[in-house]
Amino acid sequence: MGVRRFFRKQVLFAFDQFIPFKPLPYAQAFPFFEWGLNWCISGYSHRFLIVHAAVVERNGKALILPGAPGSGKSTLCAALINNGWRLLSDELTLVDRATGYVVPVPRPVSLKNESISVVADTFPFCQFSPVVHDTLKGSVCLMKPPTDSVSKADQTALPCLVVFPKYQAESSLSLSAVAKAEAFMRLADLSFNYSVLGTQGFETMVGLVNSCQAYDFIYDGDFNQASDLFVQLLDDVR
Amino acid sequence: MMPDLLNEYLMIKAKDSIDSNSDWELLLRQARSAGVLSRLAFFWKKFRLFNPPQHFSYHLESAETYWLSQKRIVNWELYNLSQVFKLLNIRLILLKGTAYSASGLNAGMGRVFSDIDILVPKYQLKTVKDALKWHGWLPESMDNYDRRYYERWMHELPPLRHIKRGTSLDIHHNILPQTCNLYPDAELLLKAAVKITDTDYWVLAPEDMVLHSASHLFWGGEFENGLRDLSDIDLLLREFSGNDPGFWDNLHNRAEMLGLGKPLFYALRYATKILGTPIPDSAIEASTIYAGRGKNRVMDYLFLQALKPHHRSCADSLTGFARWLLFLRSHWLKMPLHILVPHLIRKAWFRLADNTKKT
Numbered sequence: 001m002g003v004r005r006f007f008r009k010q011v012l013f014a015f016d017q018f019i020p021f022k023p024l025p026y027a028q029a030f031p032f033f034e035w036g037l038n039w040c041i042s043g044y045s046h047r048f049l050i051v052h053a054a055v056v057e058r059n060g061k062a063l064i065l066p067g068a069p070g071s072g073k074s075t076l077c078a079a080l081i082n083n084g085w086r087l088l089s090d091e092l093t094l095v096d097r098a099t100g101y102v103v104p105v106p107r108p109v110s111l112k113n114e115s116i117s118v119v120a121d122t123f124p125f126c127q128f129s130p131v132v133h134d135t136l137k138g139s140v141c142l143m144k145p146p147t148d149s150v151s152k153a154d155q156t157a158l159p160c161l162v163v164f165p166k167y168q169a170e171s172s173l174s175l176s177a178v179a180k181a182e183a184f185m186r187l188a189d190l191s192f193n194y195s196v197l198g199t200q201g202f203e204t205m206v207g208l209v210n211s212c213q214a215y216d217f218i219y220d221g222d223f224n225q226a227s228d229l230f231v232q233l234l235d236d237v238r
Numbered sequence: 239m240m241p242d243l244l245n246e247y248l249m250i251k252a253k254d255s256i257d258s259n260s261d262w263e264l265l266l267r268q269a270r271s272a273g274v275l276s277r278l279a280f281f282w283k284k285f286r287l288f289n290p291p292q293h294f295s296y297h298l299e300s301a302e303t304y305w306l307s308q309k310r311i312v313n314w315e316l317y318n319l320s321q322v323f324k325l326l327n328i329r330l331i332l333l334k335g336t337a338y339s340a341s342g343l344n345a346g347m348g349r350v351f352s353d354i355d356i357l358v359p360k361y362q363l364k365t366v367k368d369a370l371k372w373h374g375w376l377p378e379s380m381d382n383y384d385r386r387y388y389e390r391w392m393h394e395l396p397p398l399r400h401i402k403r404g405t406s407l408d409i410h411h412n413i414l415p416q417t418c419n420l421y422p423d424a425e426l427l428l429k430a431a432v433k434i435t436d437t438d439y440w441v442l443a444p445e446d447m448v449l450h451s452a453s454h455l456f457w458g459g460e461f462e463n464g465l466r467d468l469s470d471i472d473l474l475l476r477e478f479s480g481n482d483p484g485f486w487d488n489l490h491n492r493a494e495m496l497g498l499g500k501p502l503f504y505a506l507r508y509a510t511k512i513l514g515t516p517i518p519d520s521a522i523e524a525s526t527i528y529a530g531r532g533k534n535r536v537m538d539y540l541f542l543q544a545l546k547p548h549h550r551s552c553a554d555s556l557t558g559f560a561r562w563l564l565f566l567r568s569h570w571l572k573m574p575l576h577i578l579v580p581h582l583i584r585k586a587w588f589r590l591a592d593n594t595k596k597t
Contacts, residue, residue: 016267017550046303047296196307 015040028132031140034110038091041105042192048094048103049204050192055093055102055157056085061234062102062157064093064212065165066190069137072167072219075115078143079223080230082123087149088157092192097200100207101156106149108142116141122223160237162187162214163230173225174218183214213237244268244547247278248469249514250476253288262294264551272547273466275301276348284347305348309339315354315405316340320438322373326365329440331357331431333410333450337441338470341434345473349466353397353406357442359428360411367395367409374401383584391417391577413450414457418572422449422496444478444485445492452505453498459568461544461561465512468545471505472513479517486521499528508541540564 009026012019013036020039024032042050053066054077063085067073074090081087088104096103108129111119116139120128127144162183178186184205188194194201213233219226243265246253256262269275279298281287290298316336323330333355338346358366375398380388388396393412399405412424430443442450448471455467479485493502503525509515510522530537543560546552569578 017271044297044300046300196304198307198310200303 024135028135028140030129030142031110031132031135034108034142037107041092041094045094046193046196047097049097049194049197049201049208051093051095051187052091052190052192053093053187054090055088055159056080057088057102057104057157058085058231058234060157061160061237062088063161063163063230063234064102064159065163066093066187067165069112070167072115072165074109074111075119075167076165076219076223076226078109078111078115078119079122080227081109081146081149082126083223083227085227086152086157087145093159095159095204095208096156097197097204099156100159100204100211102159103156104149104153106145106153108145111141111143113138118221119143159208159212161230161233162209162212163217163233164215166216166218167221168218169220171218171220173220173222173229174216175229176216178214178216180209180214183212184209242552244272244274244465244549244552245512247281247288248274248465248472250281250285250472251287251514255289259291259293262291266294266297268547268549268551270297270301271549273350273463274348274469276305276350277466277469278348279305280344280348302348305350308350311403311405312336312339312354315400315403315407316439318373319354319356319370319407322369323366324438326362326369328358328362328366329428329431330438331428331440331442333357333413333442334454335470337447338474340437340439341441343474344477345470349470353408355408355410357410357413357424357427357431360424363395363409363411367398370398370407374403375399375407376401378406387581391415391573393418414453415572417574417577418457420453420457420497420500420571422498426496443492444474444482445489446496448474448478448489448505449493449496449498449502452501456501456504456541457568457571459565459572461564462548464545465547468505468509468512472509472515475506475509475515475517486518486524490521490524493525493528499525500530503528504537504541508545511538511542512545540567 010023011026011029011032012023013021013032015036021036051064051066053064054073055062055064056077057063065073065076077087077090087106087109088102089106090109092105094103094105095101116131119126120141129142131139131141133139162178164178164186187208188205191201194205197204215233217226243261247265247269256265266275269278275298279302282290282295282298316330316332320330332340335346335349335351336354336356338349340346377396378399380396385396388394393415394408394410398407398409400407413422413427414420427442427446430446431440432443433440441447451467451471451474455464455471482488489502493499506517506522506525510517540560540563543557544564546557573581
């Protein structure tokens, strides 16, 4: 891009010949690439009902972790995949309209702000990208997805558990059931394409909440305790 | 590399399957950039023209899903508009993609569009605009020069946007600008409009619908969706001529009456050349009276370039230049010099001033 090639280098995201976003500083290339890929999936893959949520798997059963930014869903997801869970996605839960199963997109886990050092200190053996500061979402660092999760990218999982996490320092662990109708509305609200799918979106969402138990979950950052609890909840399903 | 891959797939005929994945990918890219992916979905599912592999059909179905969602939105807008028009006792006449879609024509299947286009008698423009304001349709912000320009010279009002739903509405009082070298009598179009059965919506008569599409494409000067628009014409011609044996004669007579023979000549010529539309020799023959004197080879070169899929795999070093020449031609056709020159000078000056401000 002319003089920008040498001076304050920028990076451009192109979808074939369509350029959906303004260029960003070159240092943000990696996270920008990840956001761009997510944008491609959520805008063009309507064979899935797409929910903004992390999702992990154990024994063929999927645990969906939706959450607003700051709820700690990516942190929790990073911890779980270092604790025997398989990474399906840290950002996009893809529910196949035809089968109702979750289709994996195992890509780097995006950690933001405070959670970067928490995860890096707890799991020092993982691989991390350099931290990129001053992005739209603050500081961002990408964690390499486990090799095992990547090699099993073609293995779908049955959605069984939806947990809405909330990180609260110095709280005691709390778990409370969420009614199916309430879970439906929250998930629809977090979906990228619920309205695009129309009736089919509604039906897929009904299938999803019917196959899942849903909970609100408050935790203080004790990952092992959280993981054990989720294992127990999954065992209780069916 | 097969640069004409998409053209091949927009032809209504059965195809041999592609066996290389990279060609399927190329077709996907060309179809997406030409805005016809959802139309291909319809050619696959309804016409059974080809058998896509699963990884390709996923994209077709996704595009179809998106198109259906857009159709729901448009249907809802049309319902709301029809309520306003009922109160005013004015016919709600739909144009272009909106019309194809609402009449259930093949040209409407998988046809994506971003604005709703309607036709209103010129003397009722103000009534309609004022009434729509109470229902949330407001003009987009525009400087006074542009607004006056629209009102004085164009064939449509400045676009309206719904303040809550964000949808965009173009209200036309004719199908070509008032300054254009071809300016059909809108009265004739309005008089011949037909009601879509079991709805409150009206559309142009079949012949007028084709002539509008042809004028829009060959007098418009913008070819980003050119191939899609030509495919519209192909589908309209096939369907209307199949329904009515007198269609070709009526089309010819109507073009004569509205003074739109030349765009019709181009439409028939390039629909046959590019998409193999089955047009009887007599109809082609009849339209040649409108052909320009001896410059068909130049126009062929320009239009065949401009109507390629808007994708870099289809462009050669002169494609952009050909499109630019046709863009200039459209201005030449649509505006007499005493309006065009001051307009371009003003636009150029403001663009320059704007750029200086930015740097």
